[in-house]
Amino acid sequence: MLVMLFCISGIAQNTLAEGFFRVQNMASGRFFYVRDCTGEISTLGADVGALELWLGQENTITDPACVMYFQKHGSQWNIQSQATGLYEVISHYMTISTYNGGYVVYDSGQYLYDITRDNTTPRGSIGAKTDNEMKGYTSYKKWNILPINSSDDSYFGLKPTVNAGGLYYTTFYADFAFTPKTENTKVWYVSNIDKEYGIAVIRQLDGTISRSHPVIIQSTSPDPSDNRVDLTTAAGSLASDNKLTGVFFSNGDRSFVKHPGNPACVEFDPQTMRVLGKNAEGKLAFIDNPDNLVETEIDPGTGIWRTAKVIPHNQAYLKVDSDCPASLQVMTEPEYLEYIATGISSVVRNDTKAVYDLQGLPVSTKERGRIYIVNGRKYLNR
Numbered sequence: 001m002l003v004m005l006f007c008i009s010g011i012a013q014n015t016l017a018e019g020f021f022r023v024q025n026m027a028s029g030r031f032f033y034v035r036d037c038t039g040e041i042s043t044l045g046a047d048v049g050a051l052e053l054w055l056g057q058e059n060t061i062t063d064p065a066c067v068m069y070f071q072k073h074g075s076q077w078n079i080q081s082q083a084t085g086l087y088e089v090i091s092h093y094m095t096i097s098t099y100n101g102g103y104v105v106y107d108s109g110q111y112l113y114d115i116t117r118d119n120t121t122p123r124g125s126i127g128a129k130t131d132n133e134m135k136g137y138t139s140y141k142k143w144n145i146l147p148i149n150s151s152d153d154s155y156f157g158l159k160p161t162v163n164a165g166g167l168y169y170t171t172f173y174a175d176f177a178f179t180p181k182t183e184n185t186k187v188w189y190v191s192n193i194d195k196e197y198g199i200a201v202i203r204q205l206d207g208t209i210s211r212s213h214p215v216i217i218q219s220t221s222p223d224p225s226d227n228r229v230d231l232t233t234a235a236g237s238l239a240s241d242n243k244l245t246g247v248f249f250s251n252g253d254r255s256f257v258k259h260p261g262n263p264a265c266v267e268f269d270p271q272t273m274r275v276l277g278k279n280a281e282g283k284l285a286f287i288d289n290p291d292n293l294v295e296t297e298i299d300p301g302t303g304i305w306r307t308a309k310v311i312p313h314n315q316a317y318l319k320v321d322s323d324c325p326a327s328l329q330v331m332t333e334p335e336y337l338e339y340i341a342t343g344i345s346s347v348v349r350n351d352t353k354a355v356y357d358l359q360g361l362p363v364s365t366k367e368r369g370r371i372y373i374v375n376g377r378k379y380l381n382r
Helices: 086-090 333-342
Strands: 019-025 031-034 051-054 068-073 076-081 097-099 102-104 110-114 126-129 143-147 162-164 167-172 177-180 186-194 199-205 215-219 228-232 244-247 273-278 284-287 294-298 306-310 315-319 327-332 371-374 377-380
Touching: 051 126, 076 086, 102 143, 162 273, 167 273, 186 333, 199 333, 273 327, 327 333
Parallel strands: 199 327
Antiparallel strands: 019 031, 019 068, 019 143, 031 051, 068 076, 097 102, 110 126, 162 167, 167 215, 167 315, 177 228, 186 199, 186 215, 244 315, 273 284, 273 315, 284 327, 294 306, 371 377
16 A cells, blocks of 8 residues: 655645646655555554655656646545555545645644655655654655646656657556647557467557556657647546556565555566567567566565566556467558468567478578468568
8 A cells, every 4th residue: 555645835725626746845856756556554654665756857757656646525635646546545535734835744743754854865755754853854844736737848748668660669557548649649559469470469549548558659759748648537548458468566675565456566577478679670569578677676575585677667568378479570450451361471480380481391591581381371581
């Protein structure tokens, strides 16, 4: 579970409206991130290891972990992010109050502080403290609230991770619905996995994309400013045949704390997972040896820490059978249907089956651009 308690500055309590915001400590300048949904609650003196504070406004532009949705309940509030929220953790809503130009949230005399008490250390720590415990540093209990607006510098933008064929791609998974601002940003999902041909078939989604729906983003630019999206609470498009699986967190530090359905991190398994990247020919594919994984120390519950590679937070992967090819080239449905109709695959095979030429003679070395027969089917070696 997760504690999300903070104060808000810049907007009077009676004008604060529901919406999407980033939260920044007024004294330290650090931004608030939700890194997993685990923790223990008794009072505000809680395990808040799921929450992090970081300097750097530029990093907030593309990170869903610092997008907070403020939802009003009577005169109180629930604050939601990364598929969890304040009410879901402590089973009651909080009252937000003004304090010396900022806002505070407190319980039983304890306030949520940036207890690092400086504005230079990149990462800060969150703690629930009394004013007496933080004597001389009470300014660190005040926070700014910053509305997210796609029309100015507070925008949210999508950051590609793969460049293939002159276009830019990333997988994306967030706890908010969104609508791309321009036609240059397209959204896809994987509708089918063809193990025999080594293909991941994709289908386009239009309009608003549903929250918690893993997708592939395609763009003509690597710059997040060119890939802005409008955040919304609308229902959005949701594909029932989506083969992608999303990940909210990649927090190895919290891997020992189990939370079914929304783990602190997901370790990559090359036998049963494929991640977006490029194949040997430089084409977009889901592969078993990606270079964009997160390397971290994890404790899978054994009490023994080890180095592991995990799926990056707020991205997606494909679950596959153990006999799946190492590489699944990405094709749109029309591309996939076209080569199925011709009976000739344009995808390089990744298997050890016998290969024959068109005369039925065994082949030990395949030449690029030649058609071969594998397991009774024709393949174009690219």
